Amino acid sequence: MNDSDDFLIYQPVPPEADVWGLAVVAGGRAKVMPGAQYPPRGHGEGHAFTWGNGRVLGAFQVVCVTGGSGEFESKPTGRIPIVAGSVIVIFPGVWHRYRPDAHTGWAESWIEVVGTTADRLLAAGIIRPERAVVRLANADTLSAMMITIHQRLQRRLQRYDAESGALALQLFSRLAAVQRGRTEPSPVDAAIARAERVLLEHLHDPPPMPEVAERVGMAYSYFRREFKRRTGFSPRLYLQRLRLDKARRMLGTTPESIQSIADRLGFNTPFHLSAAFKKEFGVSPQGWRKGASK
Numbered sequence: 001m002n003d004s005d006d007f008l009i010y011q012p013v014p015p016e017a018d019v020w021g022l023a024v025v026a027g028g029r030a031k032v033m034p035g036a037q038y039p040p041r042g043h044g045e046g047h048a049f050t051w052g053n054g055r056v057l058g059a060f061q062v063v064c065v066t067g068g069s070g071e072f073e074s075k076p077t078g079r080i081p082i083v084a085g086s087v088i089v090i091f092p093g094v095w096h097r098y099r100p101d102a103h104t105g106w107a108e109s110w111i112e113v114v115g116t117t118a119d120r121l122l123a124a125g126i127i128r129p130e131r132a133v134v135r136l137a138n139a140d141t142l143s144a145m146m147i148t149i150h151q152r153l154q155r156r157l158q159r160y161d162a163e164s165g166a167l168a169l170q171l172f173s174r175l176a177a178v179q180r181g182r183t184e185p186s187p188v189d190a191a192i193a194r195a196e197r198v199l200l201e202h203l204h205d206p207p208p209m210p211e212v213a214e215r216v217g218m219a220y221s222y223f224r225r226e227f228k229r230r231t232g233f234s235p236r237l238y239l240q241r242l243r244l245d246k247a248r249r250m251l252g253t254t255p256e257s258i259q260s261i262a263d264r265l266g267f268n269t270p271f272h273l274s275a276a277f278k279k280e281f282g283v284s285p286q287g288w289r290k291g292a293s294k
Contacts, residue, residue, distance in 0.1 A: 006030045006040075009153045013114055016160035021117035024164040025059065027110060027153045032068070034105040054097035059114045061090035062171060063098070064139065064146055068106025072098040076129040082106070085139050087175060091122065091129045109146050113168045126176045134178040145171050191216040192230050195223070199239050203246060204266045209235045244280050247273060251289045258285050 008028040017023035030040050039048050049055035054073075065086045072088050073079040074096035082088070082098065084106075090096060100106035121127045136142060145167050152164045194216045199206055206212070212235065213223035227235050243265045250261050262273040277285045 014160040017115045022115035022165040026112035029109045031107045032100045032105045061112045063088040063110040066107045068104040070100040
């Protein structure tokens, strides 16, 4: 079957979806001619809809429009025109409808995914229903991922195909970047990355955080806010986590004493290292070393 041929595949949700966190359970491709019925016949019970009624799905879908034009509507977005290069993200539980323009038709390619990973992306606001439509200046990478997923679906390689799930996660990552309004690192992203390197390179004796902010060209209050927004940690907590992660590696790979490790990583005393280590990892440094040596 060629990449240009229409096809439609639905699969049951595999138990492995809960283990891996993401599974592709359906996919299809169609070229809708001007004036043709939409959705095409055979779209699948539970997935077909009419423009008048719309629909609500229980899973995520990603629909790429590669040619033609049309429109999309959902409660969070209102009605949005669709052009070639548009990608529509359908969210579970959200009413929506879409259709090609009767004068142009369109070419569409889509997948349906389920899993806790997609749910967490939604809960964290990384993908958002009010930004369900994104337009890609260059859709080649996304199209290539979609084609590969379709090929794997058509070959029905196995009950659960982890590689298709991984490709779907890459696809969501690209769409999330576009939803945020950038696909390349911003100057602030680059500044925070430089600050992370400064902290990593000076675990024992880091410069004061206001000085780190100055080094990367940011006001301290703005630096703290943007650092936490991008890393999930305040600068001080980030430094603490770097130290504890390195302490854990040293405990598992070197014979150095707790005292020596605490000194090398900038902890005031072995007690401070032990208390922070146990709070973070739920086990004392001695307990971790004992478990790692078995």
